[in-house]
Amino acid sequence: MRALILGMDGYLGWSLACALSDRGHEIYGVDNGSRRRLVKESGGTSATKILMYEDRVGELRRLSKGGVYRETFDISHDFDCLSAIMKGFKPEVIYHLAQMPSAPFSMKDRKHCLWTHQNNLFSTLNVLYAMRDQSRTAHLIKIGTMGEFGQPNVPIPEGEVLVEIDGHRDMLPFPRAAGSWYHQTKVHDTHNIRMACKIWGLRCTDVMQGVVYGNKIKEMYEKPELNTRLDFDQYFGTVINRFIVQAVLDHPLTIYGRGTQVRSILPLQDSINCLGLIALSPPAPGMYRELNQFQEYKSISEMAHIVQEAYYELTGSEPKVLHYENPRQEKEEHFYKPMREILPTMGYAPSERIEQVVRGMIADVIENKLFLSKYKKAIIPTAHWSGDKRAIQELRN
Ligand SMILES: NC(=O)c1ccc[n+]([C@@H]2O[C@H](COP(=O)([O-])OP(=O)(O)OC[C@H]3O[C@@H](n4cnc5c(N)ncnc54)[C@H](O)[C@@H]3O)[C@@H](O)[C@H]2O)c1
Secondary structure, three states: OEEEEEOOOOHHHHHHHHHHHHOOOEEEEEEOOHHHHHHHHOOOOOOOOOOOHHHHHHHHHHHOOOOEEEEEOOOOOOHHHHHHHHHHHOOOEEEEOOOOOOHHHHOOOHHHHHHHHHHHHHHHHHHHHHHHHHOOOOEEEEEEEHHHHOOOOOOEOOOEEEEEEOOEEEEEEOOOOOOOHHHHHHHHHHHHHHHHHHHHOOEEEEEEEOEEEOOOOHHHOOOHHHOOOOOOOOOOOOHHHHHHHHHHOOOOEEEEOOOOOEEEEEEHHHHHHHHHHHHHOOOOOOOEEEEEEOOEEEEHHHHHHHHHHHHHHHHOOOOOEEEEOOOOOOOOOOOOOEOOOHHHHOOOOOOOOHHHHHHHHHHHHHOOHHHHHHHHHHHOOOOOOOOOOOOOOEEOO
């Protein structure tokens, strides 16, 4: 299969490239290096040692069973380059991961909100237009987020739901209720892609993905040159990844609010397995298909507890937990029941237990403890999503 991976230098994009290339697929990656730049500007770094984009692509090419190509440019600006790649490479699958993925970053201020909208919305619109003109039959696999749905007081379905108003019935999209400007860009994307499928006959799977944790997939074992990044700063670290590095740095695990908020989560290995499976079952031309992608759901406190236990088991010391004022605007006690029925029909089965993944992550990150200790400052949240300028306080019981 010929796969175009937009955002190939990122956390998921690089892992996907390693997996597809190992299976003998031909891959073409595009990235503009913005993730590396933004993490650096936020005072963070990857907790795993990673090669520069061009060097890691060189390593992958050396190990690869299919071809590996790459370009560096911004897909939200450089439409001509994107079109030319689609025309020349003729991808069968286009994985679109090239977006700014941080909710707190998008909530910093007006400038960050606008930039996130421009980057994320323009990138998707450019992909859709380039597909219309050069790659109409390719399968677009777009990564959305479970965060598009917010915290509804009913189960979260996959795709459309039956709605009856005044005796009239129709299948309609399930309402979105994002809680950050970043998530809102994903909501806009969902509507834009749905329309492009309808008017241009494109086919797309829009993947509503939960929060991913983990630092490696099986193709990376014993190959540190293929490491993917692992961030832990307040903007780009996702919850379990952040807790792991906090534990290793002898920093209390930072829980926002009571910690009773629930999130859908999945290991990196499962995320990549699913993206591979989805490509094998493309929707029909003109079809917009939506599915939920997660392994399980847990509260933030439950996740912290799993990291505490694993860390204690491996090192004999238990990290503390520290509650902070919640910078987010969200319900802390809420109903949560997302559905996940489509992926198992494509062959998805959970690969690893969370405890096992967490233990492996701790063992890997602990090797870099000394180097990481100078980045501790990047951990603490500083921006209230309400716009309040006060510092975020620790909560004492
Ligand atoms: N990691 C998660 O837990 C998670 C959960 C749900 C959804 N997602 C979504 O999955 C996708 C990948 O996430 P990730 O964690 O790998 O993020 P990431 O930031 O590591 O990867 C995105 C990559 O795209 C690149 N990029 C961004 N804008 C670009 C542009 N305009 N042109 C070219 N390249 C650009 C970045 O440099 C980065 O390397 C994102 O769309 C994200 O919103 C991630």
